Amino acid sequence: MKQVILPGGPHLRTAQTTRNMMFHVALSLVPALLGAIYFFGIRALYLTALSVAVCVITEYLWQKLTGKQITAGDFSAVVTGMLLAFNMPIETPVWVIVATAVFSILFVKQMFGGIGNNFANPALMGRLFAMVVWPGTVMQYTVPRTLPADAVSSATVLGTVKNGGEAGYNYLQMFLGEIPGALGETSKLLLLVGFAYLCYMGIVNAGAALTYIGTVLLLTFVFGPTGLFTGDILLNLFGGGLIIGGCYMLTDYVFVSRKGRILYAVTAGIITAAIRIFSPYPEGICFGILTANCLAGALSLLYKKHVYGTKKA
Amino acid sequence: MKNKTVKGIIALAVVTALSFAVIIGSNQLSKNMTAGTQGETAEITEELDVSGTEQIDKAAKTESDYVVTVREKGYGGDIVMNVSFDETAASVTKLEITEQNETEGLGSKITEEAFLEQFNGISAPVTLPGTDAGNSSAENSSDNSAILDALDQAKLSDGTFTAKGEPDSNGFTEEVTLTVKDGKITEVNWDGITEDGTKKSVMSENGEYVMTEDGPTWKEQAEALADALIENQSLRFLTTNVEGKTDAVSGVSIAVGSFISLTEDCLAQSGNVDLSALAADQNEDSENGSDTASDNDSAIDAVSGATVSSTAVVNGINRAYEFLQTVK
Numbered sequence: 001m002k003q004v005i006l007p008g009g010p011h012l013r014t015a016q017t018t019r020n021m022m023f024h025v026a027l028s029l030v031p032a033l034l035g036a037i038y039f040f041g042i043r044a045l046y047l048t049a050l051s052v053a054v055c056v057i058t059e060y061l062w063q064k065l066t067g068k069q070i071t072a073g074d075f076s077a078v079v080t081g082m083l084l085a086f087n088m089p090i091e092t093p094v095w096v097i098v099a100t101a102v103f104s105i106l107f108v109k110q111m112f113g114g115i116g117n118n119f120a121n122p123a124l125m126g127r128l129f130a131m132v133v134w135p136g137t138v139m140q141y142t143v144p145r146t147l148p149a150d151a152v153s154s155a156t157v158l159g160t161v162k163n164g165g166e167a168g169y170n171y172l173q174m175f176l177g178e179i180p181g182a183l184g185e186t187s188k189l190l191l192l193v194g195f196a197y198l199c200y201m202g203i204v205n206a207g208a209a210l211t212y213i214g215t216v217l218l219l220t221f222v223f224g225p226t227g228l229f230t231g232d233i234l235l236n237l238f239g240g241g242l243i244i245g246g247c248y249m250l251t252d253y254v255f256v257s258r259k260g261r262i263l264y265a266v267t268a269g270i271i272t273a274a275i276r277i278f279s280p281y282p283e284g285i286c287f288g289i290l291t292a293n294c295l296a297g298a299l300s301l302l303y304k305k306h307v308y309g310t311k312k313a
Numbered sequence: 314m315k316n317k318t319v320k321g322i323i324a325l326a327v328v329t330a331l332s333f334a335v336i337i338g339s340n341q342l343s344k345n346m347t348a349g350t351q352g353e354t355a356e357i358t359e360e361l362d363v364s365g366t367e368q369i370d371k372a373a374k375t376e377s378d379y380v381v382t383v384r385e386k387g388y389g390g391d392i393v394m395n396v397s398f399d400e401t402a403a404s405v406t407k408l409e410i411t412e413q414n415e416t417e418g419l420g421s422k423i424t425e426e427a428f429l430e431q432f433n434g435i436s437a438p439v440t441l442p443g444t445d446a447g448n449s450s451a452e453n454s455s456d457n458s459a460i461l462d463a464l465d466q467a468k469l470s471d472g473t474f475t476a477k478g479e480p481d482s483n484g485f486t487e488e489v490t491l492t493v494k495d496g497k498i499t500e501v502n503w504d505g506i507t508e509d510g511t512k513k514s515v516m517s518e519n520g521e522y523v524m525t526e527d528g529p530t531w532k533e534q535a536e537a538l539a540d541a542l543i544e545n546q547s548l549r550f551l552t553t554n555v556e557g558k559t560d561a562v563s564g565v566s567i568a569v570g571s572f573i574s575l576t577e578d579c580l581a582q583s584g585n586v587d588l589s590a591l592a593a594d595q596n597e598d599s600e601n602g603s604d605t606a607s608d609n610d611s612a613i614d615a616v617s618g619a620t621v622s623s624t625a626v627v628n629g630i631n632r633a634y635e636f637l638q639t640v641k
Contacts, residue, residue, distance in 0.1 A: 024321075027322065027325065028325070030325075030329070031325070031328075031329040031332065034329065034333070035333075035336070038333070038336070038337075091417075136417070136418060140417060140418070146340050147340075153417070153421065153424075172339060173339075173343075176335065176336045176339055177336065178336075178339075178340060187332075187336070189332050189335070189336065190329065190332055190336075193325070193328050193329055193332055194325070196328070197321060197324070197325045197328075200321055200324070201317070201318070201321050
């Protein structure tokens with residue numbers, strides 16, 4: 001008798017398959033990708049394509065070698081690859097991208113059982129990996145080529161301000177993306193366009209993202225650098241990677257219940273804000289979300305699980 | 314569902330296009346604005362003729378100043394910079410690095426404000442202490458560069474040469490032994506010896522003479538210095554700070570003053586150079602050094618660890634300055 005092995009749930013078929021969903025997520029990242037090409041040049045496209053290719057191939061090879069169901073074509077590796085490249089500066093060497101992509105897919109995603117079973121966001125873990133192993137290369141940001149720049153490389157706006165410097169860019173530039181930073185994170189406008197698309201398509205729920213961003217902004221405002229209620233809200237919102245983090249990294253993991261999701265987002269927000277306020281790191285997004293990822297299990301003990309088949313509480 | 318997807322994708326495309334319109338529009342607008350403000354202050358009144366000059370790409374006279382674009386060889390390729398001078402072409406008002414390929418994190422720091430702002434208002438020509446940059450004549454030379462020049466130019470004769478210092482407060486008599494073969498330094502040994510013949514190198518190996526708990530021992534540092542000297546074939550690389558320590562050799566944190574003077578002594582023996590005469594010259598220099606001191610207003614601090622890049626910038630400025638003197 002042939003044994004039937006079911007892939008991971010849910011098993012109810014709707015039009016929203018993983019493949020379908022991930023396709024839309026990938027699509028929603030295209031505006032930011034175009035922005036990266038505009039701001040940093042065509043190398044942005046090459047790096048992103050490389051990162052995506054390595055992610056998909058790694059996933060395929062692993063699944064082939066271990067005899068698992070091949071899901072490499074489900075676009076989730078594409079999304080990971082895109083987000084990974086988006087977190088790297090334009091000058092990142094090719095081999096750093098390759099190594100990080102392999103690490104993300106193999107060690108963070110597949111070894112924990114593939115999509116849905118990984119304990120943390122692969123793209124963020126990849127960034128953390130690259131940050132720890134090659135801090136010099138992945139934290140050396142480049143000024144957009146669209147600016148008449150005399151400086152070639154620079155810290156991010158948040159990083160500069162954290163070290164006591166002048167931001168050097170106005171809020172509009174930060175919002176539109178004309179600031180030094182990683183490939184895909186600089187243009188808040190284009191990221192939000194993509195995110196709005198996802199919301200419209202019903203793929204993500206904006207609640208967690210808004211809660212997360214709100215928590216970070218509130219805390220960084222209250223515990224500002226020069227005393228209570230002196231934080232720069234717009235700088236914290238637009239100066240770094242808060243929007244890409246909240247909209248694309250955080251939502252990789254969603255609790256089923258609304259309450260759980262909010263709890264998770266608040267936790268990530270508190271940790272991110274704490275890192276921005278107290279640590280030498282200007283961003284904290286990476287650590288905040290990854291810590292919340294790891295705490296997800298513990299957090300789920302704090303609230304009653306959603307019971308299927310009952311009326312909405 | 315299909316319908317919604319199509320609608321969604323179209324909306325995404327349209328909104329993305331609009332966003333780009335905003336981004337590009339804002340970029341153009343701000344460019345025009347900065348161009349407008351710059352145009353008011355720096356209207357080019359005269360393009361200066363740069364034909365026949367090397368490394369000067371462009372030079373222009375504006376109402377209030379001169380701007381010279383000069384190209385200088387750096388560590389990783391050409392460094393292109395715009396040097397602005399005031400209306401008398403005597404002092405630098407602004408320095409911009411427009412192109413460079415220097416080592417990330419080292420030489421590339423020449424583009425940082427901390428380095429660039431040193432040039433605002435500095436009078437040309439500019440000097441870089443500790444190097445030849447800007448020191449066109451010997452009278453500007455500082456430190457022991459006269460000695461270094463003499464030693465570098467001297468032809469070393471083969472043999473083994475030894476120089477000893479005076480016993481220091483710990484009872485060590487420092488000693489450098491230097492072997493020259495075929496006119497090249499092939500072996501260098503630096504050690505301190507106590508009255509009863511115990512060597513500092515041996516003591517440091519046995520842990521009786523400790524520099525830092527976990528750093529390299531005195532012997533290891535002395536050997537690193539000796540190796541660096543053999544590699545460079547000159548003491549010129551070994552720049553020291555006020556404490557008599559050096560950044561030139563990694564891992565070496567001991568004071569290197571006696572090493573330098575003893576090695577100079579050895580090299581002088583080998584090259585038949587009269588050090589005392591040179592030292593006398595130098596004293597004379599520093600005696601009438603009041604004008605040297607005023608020259609030092611034009612001295613700038615190099616980017617740490619990036620002498621080549623810093624030197625190139627200084628040379629570029631001086632080249633631009635000299636060019637202006639010829640056409641002004």
